[in-house]
Structure formats: structure tokens, C-alpha cells
Amino acid sequence: MFTDPLKLMIHRRFLDGIGDLGLCEDEIREKIDRCTGDLLTVMEFYYGSMPMKDVGEYDFELLRKIAEFGLSLEQKTDWGEPIPEDIRLNYVLNYRADLEWVENSRAFFYQALQDRVRGKDLFQAALAVNAWCAEHVEYKPFPATGFSPIGILKAGGGNSRQLSTLEVTALRSVGIPARVVFTPAWAHREHGLCWVEFWAQGSWHFIEACRPGPLINQNWFAGNAARAMFLFTSAFLPPAEEEVIFCGKRTILVNVLNRYAVGKRLSLTVTEGGPVAGVVIDFEILNGSELHPALSLVTDETGSASLTIGCGSIHIHARKGDRFVEAFVHTGESDHVALDFSQAAREEPSYKKEFVMIPPKDAAEFFIPLTDIQRANARGENEWAAQARKEVLARQFKEEEAKALVARYNQPARTLNLLSRAKGNFDEINRFLLAFFNADTRTLKLDFLETLSDCDLCNTNAAVLNDHFQTSLPFRERYDYELYLKNLMNPRIAEEPITAYRSGIIAQLGAHAGILRKDPRLLWKYIREIPCLTEPSLYNASPLSMLKTGLMDETGRRILFVAICRTFGYPARLNPVDRSAEYFFNGSFHSVNEKPSRRVPNANLILSGGSRFRVYRRHWTLAVLKDGSYHTLNLDGASWSENGELELSLRPGCYRLITAVRGVNENLYCIKTVFQLKSGESERLELKCHNLRPEEETGCVPLAPFRLHDMHFRSEMVNEIVKDQPAVLIWFQENTPDTDRLLLHFISLRSVISSLNCKVLLILPDYPLQKDPTVAFACRELPFIEIYSADFDDTAQLLVNRFGLEQGLYPLTLIVRPGPCVAYACAGYDEEFPERMIDILKRTDESIVD
Numbered sequence: 053m054f055t056d057p058l059k060l061m062i063h064r065r066f067l068d069g070i071g072d073l074g075l076c077e078d079e080i081r082e083k084i085d086r087c088t089g090d091l092l093t094v095m096e097f098y099y100g101s102m103p104m105k106d107v108g109e110y111d112f113e114l115l116r117k118i119a120e121f122g123l124s125l126e127q128k129t130d131w132g133e134p135i136p137e138d139i140r141l142n143y144v145l146n147y148r149a150d151l152e153w154v155e156n157s158r159a160f161f162y163q164a165l166q167d168r169v170r171g172k173d174l175f176q177a178a179l180a181v182n183a184w185c186a187e188h189v190e191y192k193p194f195p196a197t198g199f200s201p202i203g204i205l206k207a208g209g210g211n212s213r214q215l216s217t218l219e220v221t222a223l224r225s226v227g228i229p230a231r232v233v234f235t236p237a238w239a240h241r242e243h244g245l246c247w248v249e250f251w252a253q254g255s256w257h258f259i260e261a262c263r264p265g266p267l268i269n270q271n272w273f274a275g276n277a278a279r280a281m282f283l284f285t286s287a288f289l290p291p292a293e294e295e296v297i298f299c300g301k302r303t304i305l306v307n308v309l310n311r312y313a314v315g316k317r318l319s320l321t322v323t324e325g326g327p328v329a330g331v332v333i334d335f336e337i338l339n340g341s342e343l344h345p346a347l348s349l350v351t352d353e354t355g356s357a358s359l360t361i362g363c364g365s366i367h368i369h370a371r372k373g374d375r376f377v378e379a380f381v382h383t384g385e386s387d388h389v390a391l392d393f394s395q396a397a398r399e400e401p402s403y404k405k406e407f408v409m410i411p412p413k414d415a416a417e418f419f420i421p422l423t424d425i426q427r428a429n430a431r432g433e434n435e436w437a438a439q440a441r442k443e444v445l446a447r448q449f450k451e452e453e454a455k456a457l458v459a460r461y462n463q464p465a466r467t468l469n470l471l472s473r474a475k476g477n478f479d480e481i482n483r484f485l486l487a488f489f490n491a492d493t494r495t496l497k498l499d500f501l502e503t504l505s506d507c508d509l510c511n512t513n514a515a516v517l518n519d520h521f522q523t524s525l526p527f528r529e530r531y532d533y534e535l536y537l538k539n540l541m542n543p544r545i546a547e548e549p550i551t552a553y554r555s556g557i558i559a560q561l562g563a564h565a566g567i568l569r570k571d572p573r574l575l576w577k578y579i580r581e582i583p584c585l586t587e588p589s590l591y592n593a594s595p596l597s598m599l600k601t602g603l604m605d606e607t608g609r610r611i612l613f614v615a616i617c618r619t620f621g622y623p624a625r626l627n628p629v630d631r632s633a634e635y636f637f638n639g640s641f642h643s644v645n646e647k648p649s650r651r652v653p654n655a656n657l658i659l660s661g662g663s664r665f666r667v668y669r670r671h672w673t674l675a676v677l678k679d680g681s682y683h684t685l686n687l688d689g690a691s692w693s694e695n696g697e698l699e700l701s702l703r704p705g706c707y708r709l710i711t712a713v714r715g716v717n718e719n720l721y722c723i724k725t726v727f728q729l730k731s732g733e734s735e736r737l738e739l740k741c742h743n744l745r746p747e748e749e750t751g752c753v754p755l756a757p758f759r760l761h762d763m764h765f766r767s768e769m770v771n772e773i774v775k776d777q778p779a780v781l782i783w784f785q786e787n788t789p790d791t792d793r794l795l796l797h798f799i800s801l802r803s804v805i806s807s808l809n810c811k812v813l814l815i816l817p818d819y820p821l822q823k824d825p826t827v828a829f830a831c832r833e834l835p836f837i838e839i840y841s842a843d844f845d846d847t848a849q850l851l852v853n854r855f856g857l858e859q860g861l862y863p864l865t866l867i868v869r870p871g872p873c874v875a876y877a878c879a880g881y882d883e884e885f886p887e888r889m890i891d892i893l894k895r896t897d898e899s900i901v902d
Contacts, residue, residue, distance in 0.1 A: 053090050053126065058137055062093055062289075066100030069302065073099065073107050076601055083112045094119040094145055101288035102148070103302055105593035105608075108601035110147075110154055118147045121158045122224075128162075129227035131174045131252075139251055142287045143229035149220040150213065150232045150286065151592070153200040153511075153549045160202070161225035169226050174252035175268065178228055178259065182248075183433065185219045185262040187440035194507040198549030198592060203511030206476030208445060210507070213246040216261040223250055231285045233258065233308060236346040237339035239364045240279050240411035240718045241855070242670055247273065249285065249308075256311065264433040275854065277312040279412040281337055281362035282346050284308065297359055298349065305347070307360055313412065318383050319358040320351070322370060324393035327355030331393065334369040334681070335361070338409040338720050340670040341712035342684055343367050364412040371680040374398050382410055399677060399706045400726045406742060409720040427846060434845075448476045457485055461494050470501050474509050483514035488522065496528075497521065503542050512550050516543065519552035527621040531636070539623035539636065545614045546592075546607070546626055553596040554619045560599050561616075569620045572613075572635040576644040579613050609633075613644060629685045630676055630703065643703075654701040655729035661696060661739040665711065672739055677706040704731040711741045718753075718855075755872040756854065758847045760815065760840040770847075773838075774872045778893050779811040783848045783864040784827065790881035794863055795830040797886050802834055805886075808893045812837045817844055852879065867892050 054062075066084075073080055080099055087095050098115055099107075122145040135144070147154055168184055169177035192209035201221040204210040210218065216232045223230035229251035238245070249256045257268045277283065287304045290296050297307035309315045322328045331351040336343040349357040363384040368391070370377050375396040381389050454471050458464045467485070474481040485497055500521055501509065524541040531540065543550045558565055568575045582602045595615035598604040604612060610626055610633035617624035623636035627643070634641040665671040668687050675682040685702075692698050709725040721742035729735055755774075761767050773779075782794070798805065798812075805812065814837050816827070831837060842848070848864050851857070857864065857879035867876040867889055875892055878885060 053123070054093050054137055054141075058141075059093050062097045062100060062141075066096035069100045072104055072302070072603075073601075076107050080107075080112065087116075090123050091116070091119055094123065094141075097141055097145070097289065098147060101302060101304075104601075104603045105597060106148070106154070107597075107603060109593050109597040114154070114156055115147055117156050118154075118158060119145065121156075121162075125162075125227040128166075129169075131177070131227070133174065133253065135227075135229060135251070136292075138289060138292055139229050142289050142291060143231050143251065144224050144227055146224075146288055148288075149201070149224065149230075150217045151196075152214075152217045152221075153198050153203070155200050155202055157200070157202050157221065158225040161222045165222060165226050169228075174228060174250070175257075177226065178223060178230075178250045178252065178257075179264075179268070181222050181226065181228065182219060182259055182262065183264040183437065185215070185222055186264045186434070186437035188444055189215060189218060189262050190438075190441060191215065191262075192506075195505060195547075197505070197507060197544070197547045199507060199511055203477070203507075206448075206474075207507060207510035208441065208448075208475050212261065216246040216248050219248050219261040223248070228252075231256075231287075233283060233285045235277075235280050235283055237337040237344040238276065238279070238411075239281050239337050239339070239362070239409065241276070242340045245273055245276065256308075258312075264437055265430040274312070278314075279362070279364075280309060280313050281364055281366060281412065282307070282309060282335070283312055284347075295360060297347065309360055309362060313362055315360045315362055316383060316387055317358060318361045318381075318387055318389065319356065320349075320368070320389045320391065322351050322355045322391045322393050324396075327351075327353065328372070328393050329353045329355060331355070331370050331372045331391075333357050334371065335359075336367040336369055338365070338367065338710075338712065338722065340667075340673075341710045341720075341722065342669050342673045343369075343675075343682070343710070362412045365409040367409075369681065370396075372396070374680040376680045380407060380409075384410070384412075398680070400708075402727045404723065404725045406721070406723050409722065411718050411720075431843075431845070445475065448478055450478055450482075453478075453482055457482055460489065461485070461498070463495070463498060466498050466502075470498065470509070473506055477510045477512070480513045480517075481509065484517045484521075487514060487518055493525070499537055500541055503537055504544065508544060508550060512543070516550055516552045519554055523554040523619065524621075530621065531623055535623050535636065539625045540618050540621070542618075545595075545611050546631075548592045548611050549594050551594040551596060553594055553615055556596040557599060557616055557619045560596065565620075568616070572617055572622055572624070572637070573644065575616055575620075576613055576633070579609050579616075582609075584609070607631075628689075629687065629700075630683065631686065652704065653732040655704050655731060656734040657700045657702055657707075657729060658734065658736045659698045659700070659739055660736070665739050665741075671713070671741070672709065672711045674700075675708045675710075676703070677708070682708050702729055704729050709737065709739070711739055713741045713744060715744055753855070753874045755866075755868055755874055756850060758842070758850060760813070760842050760847075763839055763841075771872055773813070774811060774868050775870065777809055777811060777870060779813060779868045779872070780889060780893075781813045781815060781866040781868060783815045783842075783844065783862060785817065785862040790863060792826045793881050794865075794885070795826050799830060799833045801886050801890070804890055805834075806836050808890070810893050813840055814838070815840050815842050815847070817841065851877065865889075 070077060070081065084095055084099065095116065098119065165181055165184055168180040172180060188205055190209045191212065194210050194214060196211065196213065199210065199214055201218045204214045204218045213232065213234060220230040220232055231249050232246055233249050234246040247258055248261045249258050259268055260273065284297065285306045285308055287306050290299065290304060291306055295307040296304055298305040320333060322331045329351055333349045333351065334345050335347045337346050349359065351357050361383050365380065365382045368379045368381060368389060370391050375398055377391055377393060377396040379389060379391060449472060454468060458467050461467045471478055471481060481501065504512065520541060520543040527540060528536060561568065568578055582604065584605060593604065593608060595612045598608050598612045613633045614624040614626060617635050625634055625641065626632065627634050633644045635644065668690065673684050674687060675684045690698055706726065706728055710722055712720045712722045714720050721744060723740060723742055725737065727735065727737065755771065757769050757771050759767050760770055760773065831839065851864065851866065855877040857877060861879040863881065864879050865885060866874050869875045
């Protein structure tokens with residue numbers, strides 16, 4: 053199958069990387085030597101290029117089975133066109149699709165899909181696989197914790213990265229080259245996105261994962277992708293004719309930006325009297341109010357680094373050791389950045405400044421609307437997939453087994469809820485609840501399972517759950533019950549895969565276990581002496597894997613410490629705010645970096661102004677400076693008092709507060725405040741956001757065309773309805789408090805609104821209006837309102853995606869200027885909106901008159 057030059061390259065890479073395999077080197081060498089032919093090439097490819105964390109995570113036999121199955125696909129499939137050997141290695145034979153927990157699942161997917169793809173070409177087969185995935189899973193906002201493709205299948209859904217991983221695995225299982233494409237963060241909207249590329253007819257094509265449709269390379273996110281600053285995919289063998297943006301020993305990132313957007317080459321130089329090599333350049337995108345690390349490059353011996361990047365604003369953080377220097381750059385105006393490292397510091401002085409982050413320009417030309425026939429076909433396929441998912445879900449819950457289990461537990465509602473939440477993992481959760489059944493522990497078992505997220509409940513098997521449950525039982529009476537459940541028995545620490553590590557840790561530590569068990573500080577010292585990874589890893593490893601191989605990064609050290617503490621019977625955690633490792637001692641948690649007898653008092657920070665800053669990471673963030681980099685604190689669950697204050701107990705240090713507000717021109721207007729917190733002292737800060745000027749809070753984004761239906765069921769394009777005068781478009785979900793509040797607010801301002809030269813379009817999902825008395829009342833009181841209906845999937849969802857608004861939040865409101873173009877957009881009830889609307893429309897009317 054493979055040519056001699058490729059075999060030789062893979063063999064050399066394997067020999068170069070064998071020394072990185074840590075404690076597993078001799079064992080792996082011996083097993084590799086037993087392989088022959090193409091299997092030898094694939095296994096050398098795996099172990100010469102796999103992420104180092106995988107070395108001790110996955111058994112050699114597991115990877116061998118995946119390799120053998122992949123090699124067998126050449127005889128099982130015939131797509132009528134040859135697949136280049138580097139594409140085949142990277143994107144068919146490769147055992148890993150993205151960040152998932154690896155399982156031997158390829159044969160399962162092949163068995164499920166072989167009839168669907170038989171006789172089709174690569175294009176048709178890829179669409180068939182996509183449709184099958186959509187019949188089993190849908191989007192769910194799951195956390196980015198350890199997961200597997202089978203686990204996501206059992207859960208019935210996942211986030212965009214998880215769905216993309218599932219579909220890539222399914223595509224590769226039938227021999228179709230596929231990969232996950234992702235943006236670390238958007239610059240023009242919140243959140244991020246992943247999708248799938250598959251290879252056919254000599255090039256890559258994109259498709260939205262697990263969402264069926266008739267088209268390839270024509271998805272709603274194409275316009276967003278055209279505005280990206282970065283678009284990546286991963287590889288384990290440098291791909292031909294694509295830009296490798298980062299190439300570590302075992303981590304390769306491929307830059308695919310030029311396939312979706314207009315990018316430019318940006319070069320950087322770092323000097324301090326002369327060139328400075330080894331400076332880490334962190335490229336950070338402001339997403340919401342968080343400077344999100346998107347990519348890190350290292351300067352070469354000339355002090356230089358370069359890459360292809362989108363045409364927008366980027367924040368650059370250059371660090372070496374614990375010194376750093378920062379810069380804001382707009383790549384649309386500059387293609388070179390010179391950094392003077394003599395200005396680098398270990399800590400910033402206190403200051404406040406405003407800045408603006410400008411995203412790449414709107415790319416409406418990249419959005420190609422579906423025709424009516426295409427839209428009808430897509431709607432039909434989605435309805436079919438939704439019905440199929442319901443039927444799959446119905447089969448997952450086994451009623452008779454559930455009744456038998458409930459009979460043994462005295463809390464039927466909780467038991468049934470857990471079995472229902474487990475979805476396709478019903479058998480494993482049922483097996484765990486039946487194992488080692490004891491009337492004294494049945495409540496504890498339910499409490500234990502309720503500490504798991506839906507994603508973990510659908511991904512974790514009974515053997516793993518039993519390991520954590522049984523090994524932690526001896527410590528049950530030592531601690532407060534909630535502390536014991538959350539910080540000792542709990543199998544979840546951070547984003548690592550949940551595995552049965554406790555029994556294995558004791559065996560792996562051997563004679564050291566008795567000594568290390570005595571004092572968590574000795575354990576931390578032991579872990580600190582294990583060599584760290586030479587480069588950051590994209591992949592999370594389990595605690596036992598890190599202990600067996602000695603391969604971990606700094607986050608891995610902290611996770612391993614917590615895992616061993618819990619195994620030894622000490623409650624431990626990653627601090628929920630700053631993610632430092634902590635153990636419980638003498639009634640409280642202590643950092644591993646301090647002695648309990650010399651504990652440094654925390655500082656007290658009181659933030660005010662919380663009523664305007666509802667969503668952390670979107671409206672504001674707080675970060676602490678550590679070792680030359682700022683790390684965003686985890687304050688997602690922070691709760692503000694009734695008087696709009698938030699009190700935080702934080703470690704002394706240098707902090708950075710960012711507030712941000714996005715204008716409809718999609719620029720982010722920000723205030724950055726740097727300040728110091730001192731031990732035992734109290735600091736008070738008011739959160740303030742930039743006051744948008746009229747030209748900043750409105751924009752002119754072209755309104756993409758879509759169809760509306762009037763009360764007589766006549767249809768018309770929105771561009772025709774609003775082409776001659778300003779308009780307000782409001783999508784309502786009926787019978788909701790926010791709908792009622794906005795309509796009543798409009799009624800109170802009816803004389804002002806009626807005097808404006810504008811249309812007001814009320815868009816509903818369906819008729820008749822009598823279902824909602826408030827809507828009917830508003831129609832009587834506001835005769836200038838025009839009523840339309842629309843398919844929200846075709847209209848509202850399109851606009852939510854386009855303007856980066858919050859999913860599923862209504863009313864959705866647009867202010868449209870003649871053109872038509874969007875001057876303002878928001879989702880959800882905003883009590884200031886009617887007055888803002890009046891102000892914008894008055895200015896629009898004046899501009900038309902002028």
C-alpha cells in the first residue's frame with residue numbers, strides 16, 4: 053500500500069521520537085518489532101507521531117486493532133478514485149480524530165453504515181454518513197470534558213466539537229478521509245465553532261456535522277468562517293500543499309484559513325539589543341470580554357515568527373520566563389510587528405485604558421441562501437432525522453429493567469431520573485446501581501451519580517464508577533458528607549477523561565505509597581520532580597497514564613495531585629476560581645504551594661455595578677498574572693448581591709479586569725483595568741463599560757434575504773417589504789413574559805413610534821393570533837404593526853448565527869435601515885430597547901431627509 057519513501061520517512065520519525073516514550077519505550081519497541089508489512093508502517097506512524105499523553109493511555113493491542121481494521125478498508129471499499137497515501141494515513145488510518153477518548157469503535161460504525169454507503173461515490177457516501185449521524189445525535193451544550201464517539205452516540209448529542217468528532221470517526225470507519233476544522237474563537241461574535249471536512253475528487257469539502265442537508269460547501273457558517281482570524285485542523289504527518297502553522301515533535305496544526313477567508317501574512321520580530329530567540333508569542337482573540345489564547349508560536353534564532361492570519365484585531369502577548377510584553381495589532385493595517393523586549397516586565401503597574409477590537413469585515417458575499425426547493429429538501433431531511441432520534445431515544449429506556457431496579461431502591465423518582473439522563477448508557481448505570489447492592493449505600497450511590505454531568509453520565513461505564521465508589525467507601529465517615537461526595541468520591545477533577553485510576557495508582561506507586569500517604573505536601577514534591585512535557589499538549593490524559601509515563605504538562609501535575617490525594621483519602625480539588633491544586637486539612641482547603649502554619653491571608657475584592665454585567669466572559673472577565681501570563685478566573689457561577697455587588701476572596705497578586713460591549717458594527721469597545729491585591733487588604737472597584745456613541749452602537753450590515761408570509765398566506769421576500777423605509781422586525785414566541793413586557797412597553801410609547809417614518813413587523817411562528825391575548829391586544833392598540841409568520845429555523849436562526857446572538861432567546865429584534873441593512877440587533881427583552889430604537893430611527897429619518 054505505501055511507497056518506500058513514505059515508509060522511510062515514517063521509520064525515521066519513529067526513531068527520532070522513540071526517546072519521548074518515557075517509561076514505556078522498551079515495551080513498545082519490543083511490540084513494534086513483532087509487526088510486519090503495512091501494519092508495521094502504521095504502528096510506527098502511530099508511535100512516532102501520537103501525542104505523548106497517549107503513550108501510556110492506550111494499550112498497544114487497542115491501537116493495533118484500529119490499525120488492522122483501517123488497513124482492511126482498502127479491500128472493503130471502492131470509491132472509484134485513488135486516495136493519496138499521506139491523506140489516507142492522516143485522515144483514515146489515524147486512530148485519533150480530535151480530542152476524544154479513543155476506543156475500538158471503527159468496526160461498530162462500519163457495521164452500521166456499510167449498507168448506507170455501498171455503491172455510492174465519496175460525495176454521496178459522505179452525505180449518507182452525515183444523515184445517519186443526524187438520526188442519532190443533535191446539538192447539546194455539553195462541557196468540553198473527556199468524551200468518546202460512542203459516548204456521544206449514547207448521549208444523543210454533544211457540542212459542535214463533539215459532534216464533529218463523532219462524524220469524522222464515522223466517516224473514517226467507512227474509508228472516507230475526514231477531519232475536524234475549528235476556530236479557537238470568533239472575533240465578530242461570541243463562542244466558537246467546529247465543522248467537518250471530507251476529501252473527495254482531489255480536494256477538501258466542508259459540511260456541518262450531524263445536520264443533514266442537500267448541499268456541500270454551502271452552510272450557514274460559511275459567512276462566519278470568512279471572518280475568522282484563525283482556522284485550524286490537526287495532523288500527525290505534515291500534509292502536502294497545506295500551511296503547517298505549528299509543528300512540534302508530536303503536535304501539528306494545519307492552517308486552513310485561506311480556504312475560507314481572505315488572510316494575510318503577518319511577521320513578528322522580537323529584539324532586546326539584538327534578536328531574541330525562544331520567546332513564546334501568544335496570539336489572543338477577544339471573544340466576549342475574554343482574551344482567548346488562540347495560538348502560540350516561538351521565535352527562531354533571528355527573533356522572528358510568522359503566520360497567515362485574518363484581517364482584524366489581535367492581541368499579542370510575548371513571554372520568556374516570567375517576563376512579558378504586550379501589543380494590540382490590527383492586521384488589516386499592518387503586516388509586521390516589532391516588539392522591544394527591553395520593555396518586558398514581570399508585573400504591570402496599576403492603570404486603566406480603553407481599546408477597540410475590530411473583527412474582519414462582514415462577509416455577506418460568502419453566504420449563499422438556499423433556494424425554496426433546497427430549503428424544502430433540507431427541512432424534510434431534518435424532520436426525518438428528528439423523528440428517527442425520537443425513536444432511538446425511546447428504545448434506550450428499558451422499562452422492565454427500570455421497574456426492577458426501582459423496586460430495590462426506595463427513591464423511585466431519583467432512580468428513574470438518573471436512568472433517563474443516562475440515555476444510551478442505560479445498561480452501564482443500571483449495572484452500577486445493581487452491583488454490590490446494599491441498603492446502607494443505596495442513597496449514597498444515587499448521590500454519587502448525581503455529582504456527574506449529563507455528558508459524564510452518558511460516557512462512563514459501570515467498572516469505572518465502581519472503582520471510584522468502592523475505593524472511597526472506607527473514608528466515608530471521616531468528613532462532612534458534601535465534602536466527601538464532591539471532593540473525594542467524585543471521579544471528575546477537570547477536563548480529563550474519567551477512568552478507573554484509583555486501584556492502579558496504588559499499584560503504580562508501590563513502596564512510595566506508604567510515605568506519600570502521610571502528607572500531601574510530600575506528594576506534591578514527588579510530583580514536581582517528575583519531568584514536564586517539553587511542549588503544551590492539546591490532549592488531556594488520565595491520572596494513571598501520567599503517573600505511568602511521567603508525561604504531563606503543568607495542568608496535568610495538578611490533576612494528578614488531586615487524583616492521588618482522593619485515592620489516599622484526602623479531599624482535594626482544583627480551586628474553582630484560579631484552578632490551583634488544593635487539599636483539605638484541618639477544616640479548610642490549602643494550596644499545595646503554602647504551608648498551613650504560614651498561610652498568607654487572602655485579599656478581599658468587592659466589585660460593584662453588577663446589574664449591567666450579567667454574563668461572565670461575555671460582559672466582563674477577571675484574570676490573575678502567573679509566571680508571565682494572565683489566566684482568566686472561573687467566576688461563571690458567581691452570584692451578585694441584590695445591591696449589585698460581588699465580593700471575592702482572592703490570593704494576593706496582579707489582576708486584569710476587562711469589560712466589553714459590542715456595537716452593531718461588531719467592534720468590541722473595551723476597558724482594561726490592571727490593579728494589585730495585597731494580602732489582608734480590601735479593594736473596591738466599579739465595573740464600567742464603554743458608553744457607545746451613536747456611530748458605535750449602530751452599524752450597517754446587509755440584511756440577508758428571507759421569506760415572510762402575511763395573514764392571507766401570501767409570501768414575500770423581506771427585502772421587498774422593507775426596501776423603501778426604516779423598519780423594526782421583531783420575532784416573538786407567544787405566551788412568554790418577555791413578549792408581554794416588550795409589547796406593553798411599545799404600547800406605552802405608541803404616539804412616539806407612530807410618528808416615526810418606519811414599519812414595525814411582528815413575526816410569529818404561526819397563526820392564529822387569538823392564542824396570545826397580549827399580541828391580539830397590541831394589534832388593536834398599535835394599528836401600524838404589520839403581522840407576518842415565518843419559519844424561525846429559516847429566519848430567526850439565520851440571524852442569530854449571523855449576529856452572534858444568544859441561541860433560543862426571544863424576542864429577537866432588528867432595526868433595519870433602507871438598503872436594507874441592519875443597524876441594531878438584540879435577543880431577549882431589553883428594557884432600554886424601545887428608547888434606543890426611537891433614537892436610532894430618528895437619526896435614520898434625519899439622514900434620509902438630509
